[in-house]
Structures are given as structure tokens and as C-alpha cells.
Amino acid sequence: MLDRVKRETGSSTTLGVADEADLIERCRAHERSAQDELYHRFRRQVAANLYRVMGDRGDLDDLVQEVFVIAFRGLEQFRGDARLSTWIYRICVNVALGRIRTRKRRPTAIGVADLDAADADPSLTDRPETPHQSLERRRDQATVYRALELLSPKKRIVLYLHEIEGLDLKEIAYLVDSNPVTVRTRLFYARREFYKILAITPPISTGDADTEDDA
Template sequence: MESTLIEKSIQGDVSSFEKLIVQYNRYVYNIAYRMMGNEEDAKDMSQEALIKAYKAIGHFKMESGFSTWLYRIVINTCKDELRKRKEQVLSLDEAIADNASLQDIISDDKANPILIYEQVELKATLNDALNKLSDDNKSVVILKDLMGYSYEEIGEILQIPIGTVRSRLNRSRTSLKSILKIQLAEQ
């Protein structure tokens, strides 16, 4: 089913391509949303990525899964855009150093809250926290914890070795945790 749709799409049939991507659209949009951090950009980026996929589908080799290939394009599109903008996407270290808010945090009584007791506020800040991760770290977390992919699949999507997936995930989660703590303390 999928392979016939792919073949037709290669020949340029738009409606086949649309049928092909209809089940992935939502995930594409959500990956883009988490990567970019806002709905407007998410829409632009996911559409751009899908158009790229349409143009490049002739290069798609059947040996990898279509979704894997598609998500790779989405993530790369978002990363390119983020790089292009040279917007200060704060990584964890910068976030702490730049804001110079550590002193404020420490002087505060609520310093170093234990996350588990702060359930309500957390969810609200999670998205902000994600945005403070570096692009590479963010994409790993998105694929693993939001989309539920396995280490192998993530390695294939991002084209990195599994060891790197593992270490990036380690780093990202720890960073995320620290960012959340700081955000909570700031509130």
C-alpha cells in the first residue's frame, strides 16, 4: 500500500503523496512544534519539510522506513532554520550564565525545589525548558520521550550512532531537569 503510494508520488502525483503523509502529518507538525517552540513556526516548518519531502521523494530508498526518512527531513529543516536565524537559542549553560539569575535563585528560600512536589507548575514550564536545550539534544528528547522511538530508530532518523543517542539523551534529561528546577525557583 505504502510502496505503491510512494511510487506514484515519485512520479509526481500530489494526491498520492497527500494520502501517503496523511497519517504522519500530525507527528510532523508536533515534532516541528517542539523543535521551534511556537505554533506559527511549527506550521511553516512542517509544511516546508513536507514540500521538501515531496520534491526529494525520488531519492528515498525503500531500505529505511518512510516515517524515519520523513522525520529526518523535518528535524533537519527545523535545525537549518534555527541555525539560519542565529537566534540565541539558549543552551543550558548559557541559560544559567547569561541570565545571571543563579544568585537570585540561591538567595530565594525556594531554591532547589524537589521536582516531584511541584507538579502543577511544571507542565506549564516544560515547553519553555525544552526550548532551552540545544537543537541536537532537543531532537533526541523529542523523539525518545515525546514520540516514543527506540534508540535504534532515533539513531537512524538522526543518522548518529546509538552510543551518541544514549549519551545525548543522558545529557538532555539532566539538563532539562536542572532547567526545570531553575525555572521553578524563579517563579
């Protein structure tokens, strides 16, 4: 299930079923080297997933820590009905959902950076991006995340997984621990709301999108 979910970070997360089972068993036995191995294999995948869902790197290291702590704690209950990468992705989604909820209640003091232009995937374009294109892309992404911010956390997650990650209802239902019918209803309203916001909101000016948080 959810084969599409385990894209990202190439070969570092690809484990055979037997190797995966062995790694899980060793982690369950609290073997520190196994926990290190799991962390090394999945850390980039986890960070990338969280980064894309959240749209900024404000508390990213805290979120990555939370995901792995939950994973190590929950491995004993992991039944193996999904691949390990999928299960970890599910934790990422739930951790991100929790953080979005918190952030809604307690907005941050300042806006933080949007997806960073310097990290853009060069494979997306044949030719290197011009500064203008880069600016345009950042502006568009900032506009998307601004519209996402205006949705309720549950709608936001569902819409993100469907429209941006391209997952189907069944996959989303597994990730958000819901049923496909509920997800379909939530998605129905989320799409209307999201695209309405995009349609009536002018794009973010370049100055707004130009914040950086990298030291």
C-alpha cells in the same frame, strides 16, 4: 523499524506495504493526485510532530511546507529501508532541528504560545479538566519547553525524542542521522542539564503561560 514513531492520526496514515510502494512510485512519476494523497495522509502527523517538537505554532505552516517539499524532492532517493511514515518523521526532526538552530541565532520578537489548552486530548483524563487543572497543565508544559529552549539544539532534539517521545537510542540515531554511541553521550549530558534546569527554576507564572496566538 520505528513502529512506535508511526503512532498519530490513527488510520489516516496506515497504508499497506503494497499501497505505500504504489503511492511512492506515483509520486516519483510526479503524479499530482498521488502527491495530494500523500499530503492528505501525512499532513496532520507532520504538523503534530513539528508542533510538539517546537512547542509553539509560530511558523508551523512554513515548517509543514518545508517537510513536504523535502519529502517530494527526496522520494527519488528513498530506498524503502524504513516505512514512509518513519522517513517523513525523520524529515520532521531535521527540519525542526534546523529551525531551532535558526531561532537560537535570531530570537523572535515576542514569545509565542505554548501548547494550546483548547487542543488537549480529552482521552487523557476520564473527567473533563477543570480550569485550574488546565492552567496547571499549561504551566507545566511551558516550564518544560522553557527548559528545552536552554539546551543546545542537538541536545534538545535528543532529549525530546528520548524523554517525551520515549524512543530508544537506536531509533533516535536513525532519526538524527547519527550513531547510537554519539546519541547516548549526547543524551547523558542533555538529561543532566535539562533536569538541573527544571530543579532550580521555579515554575512559570500563569501570566507567562497564558499567551495565545490563535486568531
